[in-house]
Amino acid sequence: MPEVETAPAAGEQKAAAPTRYFLRFTREQRYLHGVLFTTFLGLAATGLPLRFSGSFWARTFAAAVGGFGAILFFHKLCALVLTLAFLIHVKDLFTRAFMNGEKGIFWGPTSMVANWKDAKDLAAHMRWMVGLGPKPQFERYAYWEKFDYWAVFWGMVVIGFSGYAMWFAPFFAHFLPGWALNAVLVIHSEEGLLAILFIFSIHFVNTHLRPDSFPIDMVVFTGMESEEEFKHKRPLEYERLAAEGKLEARLGSEPPDWQRNFARVVGFTAVFIGLLLLVFTLTAYFD
Amino acid sequence: MEVRFAGEKEDGRMAAVVHRRPPSTAEPPQRAHRISPTHRQAASTKTRAGRRTRILLTTLAAASLLFAGMRCASAQDCISCHSDASMTDSAGHSIAVDGKKFSASIHGSLQCSSCHTDIKGYPHPEKIAPVQCQTCHADQQSALSGSVHAKASQHPCTSCHGNAHEIFPKSDPRSAVYPLNVPKTCGACHSKDGVATKDGLPSVYPLYMDSIHGFALSKEGLLVAANCQSCHGSHGILRHTDPASPTFKANIPRTCGSCHAKINVEYEQGIHGHALAMHNPKAPVCTDCHTAHAILQPTQAAFRMQSTPICGNCHQDKFSTYRDTFHSQLGSLGGYVETARCWDCHGAHDVRPASDPASLIAPANLVTTCxxxxxxxxxxxxxxxxxxxxxxxxxxPGLYYVRLFMNLLLISVLTFFLIHTILWLIRSRYEQVKSGKGGKNA
Known part of the structure; x- marks a missing residue:
């Protein structure tokens, strides 16, 4: 995560010739993503050996880090950090929506909440993929990005709850029926597996590895994207901001080299670890 | 060539030996064993033994003439020749006797001729009859002759009791069959490259030495620690397939129970003990879970790691469902020995069905057990x-539907997005190539 925020420099736009950069993610959002993927990788790396505890790599890994005791410790540590980040995010949403009265949280073009346009976009996008129609124009958050967000949100609740239910099983047994104690492991492990498979294949390709962003979309690390990329990927948002005269308010500066390099190192490392875990997961099925 | 007198350091020439023969009663009792050096052969060959004995020949021949017919009255007389540490018979076997050690041994008060009965005097025949230990040790011999060690060619008595002239009582730390020495004695054959291993038997000595019994014996020096003969017996060792053997499956609980009495009682009360009593051939006995020789401390991580699959050998359905649970997932990764293994819930020796109120998994006891x-x-x-x-x-049912839902969710989400993403990839690449732009924003 960048240490220094490149402040959006509104009104400083007279140098038209060089590429203009616009802010897409605030520092808080980038930090959130940073904490999310770091702890997610940690949880995946310590959870998969449990799910596939009979496989060769699971036992090798467990032996290398000090057996299950160590794995459990790191798993719980990552879980606590991620839970904290999740709670901060929810509290932030709550404050913005109900205390500050930000309307864009729940509806409108900047909201994460799915709307009718997303359904139409999905259908149109798939028609375009098979050559049956024009490419749809996207707003600030495209349907697959909303899906990613809600998949994580749902996953946080489901995996988190089932995880804590196992961690504090005697306590949860006061509220849950007996068979639920058996079910939480199935839920935790299946939902975790879904999250791992989804993130390390679908999310990686949709967001980073597809030709539009290949090999890595650095906007989530730098917060900035070029005007060209902005217009190409989210024309509706660009046009809306231009029409509302808010485009300049989003203007930023080109991310410095150190930030790009940092983003590359961290991003590629994360993608590499993710793909490695994906390969391990898939091999466990063919053992 | 010099042959020293057992009692003296110097001046041990053969002639002196011969002359000093009579006053033997004054000396401490010293015995020798059978003598069969082939003097003539020794003289005619150029072997080391031959050269050594050649010099003695003339003196001996003269002496034998002089004292022919005179009975070898004491060990002293025999020792006078056999104290030569390099003395061998025609086959090259040592026929030397350490007089001091012999006199200290359990047989030290006997005459040489007590065992070497066919030696009546001097000179004695080249070839003499093998010593028959059963003359005195009839019980041991009869046990031995029915045992796995009956083969006379393997010298069963001396193989275990050591040098025939240096045998000590088994309570003596110098004895080869002193409890702390037994494993090493047996291990001479029952280890890698040993006689028994060459016959196809497993090398059990190293397994035993690394076991809890082996440690108790070698590290703590516990005389009560189980050694080989505690379980196998000594003279009458039988194959484990022999119903009379203490290591025959049905006898094992009693054999182990001779030390582990309380555990044996618990075992007999449990379902496995009952099954054994009903002659169920599948009923596990001590060694099925603990192994025979490589017995580990049950709280040790290695034992906890290896033993659940042992129960699973018979209880396959229970093992398979156990493996689906968190207990198993944790347990199989190691380093976390506390995780529940079979006997943590079911008990180890007095395993009882849940319907038995005394069972650890009886409904009324579950809160305590868990x-x-x-x-x-x-x-x-x-x-x-x-x-x-x-x-x-x-x-x-609840678990079944939860799993079904989770699997459907997983499969449908992944299937849809895999198709979606692959199509998208292809189309994006197509646009990229068509537009002629190599880089971003195709």
């Missing part, structure tokens, strides 16, 4: 099923 690991376990907590089968709709 509570040993799970502080705060309550009646609802113990409804957890450690062997739940998520694939069995009748037995575990």
């Amino acid at each position: 509570g040993r690991c799970h502080a705060g376990a309550n009646l609802k907590f113990v409804q957890y099923q450690p062997h739940a089968n998520a694939r069995d709709r009748k037995m575990n």
Whole structure:
């Protein structure tokens, strides 16, 4: 995560010739993503050996880090950090929506909440993929990005709850029926597996590895994207901001080299670890 | 060539030996064993033994003439020749006797001729009859002759008791069969490259030495620690397939129980003990779980790691459902020995069915049993099923449908997005190539 925020420099736009950069993610959002993927990788790396505890790599890994005791410790540590980040995010949403009265949280073009346009976009996008129609124009958050967000949100609740239910099983047994104690492991492990498979294949390709962003979309690390990329990927948002005269308010500066390099190192490392875990997961099925 | 007199350091020439023969009673009792050097052969060959004995020949021949017919009255007389440490018979076997050690040994008060009965005087024949230990040790011999060690060609007595002239009582630390020395004695054959291993028997000595019994013996020096003969017996060792053997399957609980008495009682009260009493051939005995020789401390991580699959050998369905649970997932990764293994819940020796009120897994005892690991376990907590089968709709409907839902969710989400993403990739690449732009924003 960048240490220094490149402040959006509104009104400083007279140098038209060089590429203009616009802010897409605030520092808080980038930090959130940073904490999310770091702890997610940690949880995946310590959870998969449990799910596939009979496989060769699971036992090798467990032996290398000090057996299950160590794995459990790191798993719980990552879980606590991620839970904290999740709670901060929810509290932030709550404050913005109900205390500050930000309307864009729940509806409108900047909201994460799915709307009718997303359904139409999905259908149109798939028609375009098979050559049956024009490419749809996207707003600030495209349907697959909303899906990613809600998949994580749902996953946080489901995996988190089932995880804590196992961690504090005697306590949860006061509220849950007996068979639920058996079910939480199935839920935790299946939902975790879904999250791992989804993130390390679908999310990686949709967001980073597809030709539009290949090999890595650095906007989530730098917060900035070029005007060209902005217009190409989210024309509706660009046009809306231009029409509302808010485009300049989003203007930023080109991310410095150190930030790009940092983003590359961290991003590629994360993608590499993710793909490695994906390969391990898939091999466990063919053992 | 010099042959020293057992009692003296210097001046041990053969002639002197011969002359000093009579006053033997004054000396401490010293004995020798059978003598069969082939003097003539020794003289005619150029072997080391031959050269050594050649010089003695003339003196001996003269002496034998002089004292022919005179009975060898004491060990002293025999020792006078046989104290030569390099003395061998025609086959090259040592026929030397250490007089001091012999006199200190358990047979030290006997005459040489007590065992070497065919030696009546001097000179004695080249070839003499093998010593018959059973003359005195008839019980041991009769046990031995029915045992796995009956083959006379393997010298069963001396193989275990050591040098025939240096045998000590088994309570003496110098004895080869002193409890702390037994494993090493047996291990001479029953280890890698040993005689027994070459006959196809397993190398058990190293297994034993690394076992809890081996450690108790070698590290702590416990005389009560089980050594080889504690379980196998000594003279009458029988194959484990022989119903009379203490290592025959049905006899094992009693054999182990001779030390582990309380555990044997518990075992007999449990379902496995009952099954054994009913002659069920599948009933496990001590060695099925603990192994015979490589017995580990049960609280040791290595034992906890290896033993659950042992129960699974018979209880395959329970093992398979156990492996679906968190207990197993944790347990199989190691380094976390506390995780519940079979006997943590079922008990180790007095395994009883849940229908037995004394069983650890009887409904009334579950809170206590689970509570040993799970502080705060309550009646609802113990409804957890450690062997739940998520694939069995009748037995575990809730779990079955949860798993079904999760699997459908997983498969449908991944299938849809895989198709979506692959199509998208292809189309994006197509646009990229068509537009002629190599880089971004195709």
